[in-house]
Amino acid sequence: MNARTEEQELKDRLSLIETMIAEGRRTTESWGWTFVLWGVAYYVAILWAALGHSYLAWPVTMIAACMATGVVVSLKTRNQPSTKMGHAIGSIWAAVGISMFLLFLSLGISGRMDQHIMMAGVSSMLGIANAASSMILKWRMQFACALVWWALTVFACFGKGNALTVAFLAAIFFCQIVFGTYSMIRESRRRRQKGSQAAIHA
Amino acid sequence: MPELPELNPVIHGKLRLALLSLLVSVEEAEFTWLRAKTGSTDGNLGAQLLKLEEAGYVTVEKRFVQRKPQTLYRISEAGRTALSEYVQALKQLLGGAM
Numbered sequence: 001m002n003a004r005t006e007e008q009e010l011k012d013r014l015s016l017i018e019t020m021i022a023e024g025r026r027t028t029e030s031w032g033w034t035f036v037l038w039g040v041a042y043y044v045a046i047l048w049a050a051l052g053h054s055y056l057a058w059p060v061t062m063i064a065a066c067m068a069t070g071v072v073v074s075l076k077t078r079n080q081p082s083t084k085m086g087h088a089i090g091s092i093w094a095a096v097g098i099s100m101f102l103l104f105l106s107l108g109i110s111g112r113m114d115q116h117i118m119m120a121g122v123s124s125m126l127g128i129a130n131a132a133s134s135m136i137l138k139w140r141m142q143f144a145c146a147l148v149w150w151a152l153t154v155f156a157c158f159g160k161g162n163a164l165t166v167a168f169l170a171a172i173f174f175c176q177i178v179f180g181t182y183s184m185i186r187e188s189r190r191r192r193q194k195g196s197q198a199a200i201h202a
Numbered sequence: 203m204p205e206l207p208e209l210n211p212v213i214h215g216k217l218r219l220a221l222l223s224l225l226v227s228v229e230e231a232e233f234t235w236l237r238a239k240t241g242s243t244d245g246n247l248g249a250q251l252l253k254l255e256e257a258g259y260v261t262v263e264k265r266f267v268q269r270k271p272q273t274l275y276r277i278s279e280a281g282r283t284a285l286s287e288y289v290q291a292l293k294q295l296l297g298g299a300m
Binding site for chain 1: 214216219220223224225226227228229230231232235239285289292293295296
């Protein structure tokens with residue numbers, strides 16, 4: 001083997017390492033659908049509550065969304081390895097979800113829930129989860145969603161009536177539906193780009 | 203003139219190198235996932251994983267999930283160190299060649 005062939009062989013080895021590490025990390029990049037699903041769930045809960053069944057609307061819709069997320073995640077991640085980054089991001093969202101569930105269930109049962117508290121609570125917690133995820137992923141678009149949620153947190157404390165409802169619906173639309181759809185398109189593009197994989201034999 | 207490093211022969215095999223690189227990026231991986239990512243045959247993959255296991259670079263856990271057998275592989279600390287040293291050696295060799 002001459003020196004040039006040997007050098008090329010070594011470069012191929014380095015390139016193989018990079019490709020395989022990227023391939024391993026790629027497995028956690030399919031979460032856009034959860035944003036869309038939860039965005040739709042929030043709209044269903046709001047609509048249901050507005051139709052006069054407010055005591056059941058939020059808990060039933062949120063539990064149904066939780067179950068749907070759990071089922072789809074378990075189906076999608078079957079035979080897929082977990083990564084430290086995926087584990088970290090999943091932990092943030094799970095912790096925020098549990099906090100929201102306990103807070104709003106307790107506020108609802110105690111009769112201390114009102115529109116301002118609910119919107120401020122939901123938006124601040126979604127701001128925390130989006131910001132933490134965006135910092136781990138170094139993803140500016142998701143950080144922009146966190147800023148929208150935090151702005152809504154402040155507005156929820158000062159705003160009134162219909163303006164508050166419109167702001168909440170708009171935040172759900174942009175930070176859940178639009179951002180989720182954008183993420184899904186991005187993930188799909190990436191999958192297509194790296195679709196073909198070379199067979200490796202020892 | 204400094205002596206050029208030797209490449210670790212256990213890692214140097216293409217499939218074994220691909221397997222360690224895949225495992226370093228995940229917490230643990232199933233046999234079937236590794237097979238899909240490398241496009242290798244069951245026999246070849248099993249043989250190369252066994253070599254990595256014997257060298258102490260990967261650990262294996264066998265369990266049953268919904269009555270189906272599942273084999274999980276994890277990279278060990280020795281495996282991480284060996285891969286890191288291999289990359290350093292490669293870079294040093296390429297630096298010398300250029």
